[in-house]
Amino acid sequence: MTTRRWSLARLLRWRLLGAVALLWTVAAIVATVAVRYELTMVLDSALVSLAEQIPLETDAWNQRPLVASLPTVPQEEVMHVLVRNQQGAVLRQSGPTRSVPWPIDAPPGVQTINGWRVATRRTIDDRVIVQVGEPLNMRRQALAESTAALVLPLLALLPLATWLIDLLLRRSFRGVQQASEQLRARPEADISPLQVNDLPTEFEPMVASIGALVERLQGVVRAERAFAASSAHELRTPLAAARAQAQRLVAELPEGDAHERALALVRSLDRLSNTATKLLQLSRVESGIGLEREPVDLRQLATLVLDEFRHHADASHRLTVQLPAQPVVVQGDMDALGIAIRNLIENALKHAPQAQVQVRVEAPGRVIVSDNGPGVARATLATLSTPYSRGSARTDGTGLGLSIVARIAQQQHASLQLESPPPGMDHGFRATLSIGDAPT
CATH class of the missing domain: 3.30.565.10 (Histidine kinase-like ATPase, C-terminal domain)
Structure with a gap:
């Protein structure tokens, strides 16, 4: 079974970015709702204010020009001011000249009527009805522009947040990187405990456990090398003595099978002595003589x-x-x-x-x-x-x-x-x- 490798830094990076993106989304939604509420309140207040600027005179509406009493609405504005009597006849109007689908019986206040936001004002006897309206699509456009002006700067902060997260992760894992570099730079014979500064506290127990394991391993390796070195060294003296005795035996024996066996014994002792010498050399090399x-x-x-x-x-x-x-x-x-x-x-x-x-x-x-x-x-x-x-x-x-x-x-x-x-x-x-x- 193959174990899937994964990166802690990459996992933290994506999770932090996901959390930041989620917070950004929530913030954008809250900002949009708040902007919509505030924009609606401001624009509704503007409609009511404009409607209140129109005088509600109950007599002589047809004897004097009402246009002089209406607020000036530029042609490019989208507001529509409509003054009617209780029969629905248009007394005066300003703004777009096209007809608007506003019912004559609309209650006082601000309502959404047929795609318009309309503020209605009435006289007590309902002889004159003043209505000021604004298309909802224009409000939606204003809401979109206001939301974009608020949200887009937050969106531009996402790359900065990504860079900051990467920077913080690199700094947080600096101690782990130092430990890795120390291990790579070490000679193979160096099995001393690892010393690392600026290590996150979460990694300290693991490093301490590795250090304890290395110390135990170091003790085992030292004992093994000492045994090999001492064994090879101690063997050299008795081997030399045995070889001297075998050579003496070769000199004393006459030619024959016994003499040949004595010569074979000398050669075997030479090989054994050479092996002991090589083992002693190998022990010295493994102990770090070449460092x-x-x-x-x-x-x-x-x-x-x-x-x-x-x-x-x-x-x-x-x-x-x-x-x-x-x-x-x-x-x-x-x-x-x-x-x-x-x-x-x-x-x-x-x-x-x-x-x-x-x-x-x-x-x-x-x-x-x-x-x-x-x-x-x-x-x-x-x-x-x-x-x-x-x-x-x-x-x-x-x-x-x-x-x-x-x-x-x-x-x-x-x-x-x-x-x-x-x-x-x-x-x-x-x-x-x-x-x-x-x-x-």
Whole structure:
């Protein structure tokens, strides 16, 4: 079953935006209702005020011009003023000249009549009825314009609200981002507890639990490394003593089956001693020996490592060395790089017994160890840097040498390239350890 991945920041962003949009919608509805109510009150008051400006004279309506008594209504205005008698005859009117469907028996006050908003005023004896009206569609237009003037600025604030929410979320998750960056920047061997400032309180229990788990893991790893290192170290002395006794037995036994078994015992003890040495090296590498940084001269370091092999008769006549005239200085750990170079040379000598082995140091920071032996199959080449992998089952190697080199290269931010056969050759093997450019 695949677990669906989700983002807390994205979830909060959309929920906050949804809440803001909902509040905006409610605010827009409330604003529209309020504007409609206020606009209706204001316009109705205007109709009533205009109707009250017209005098209700009950005598001599036909003897004097009423037009002089009517308020002036411009032609472009939409208000219609209508004065009628109780029989419905139009005494005077202003505004649009078209007929209006206003009933003569409309009660006093303001009503909605046939698409008009009409204010009606009557004399006591109903001899004169004054009506002032305004089309409702004009009110709707005014309401739409007023609502737009109020709501559109709120709508324009939505992008600003989105930007502010993103900004606040980024600042709120800054501590989580710092924790993630710290974890990515850590060396692989660093399993110390995580220290993060400016972390939201909701994440503190989780970080504390992770820290406690890391501390327990750190204790287990330390115990495992200490056991491997102490075991390998403690084995070296009894193995050396056992090998000395086996060699003495070989010297004392006459030629025969017993002598051959004694020789086989010496070879087995050599392999066991070599395995203990590799395990000790691996323990040192896993403990973080390759995390240190200091100027290291690869030319001088290669010379020191090669001096160890000059005491072996088989290695001394098979090794050829090419060193530059000038120092090749890189940033790294001398012990870790020395272990890596030694393992590359041992690997070439062991897995190509009859071949010539060349060690070459090049600027800006490469150590190349190659041989003209049979090489390895391409399918095997990709697995040689994994622990306990050997190119040939017939060799006496432990399968740890190249994996130790690969681990050191990883800690030193270097690269290990294995080629078989090398370019331009039909057979052979070449390992290139590229440490980096010379420091400025």
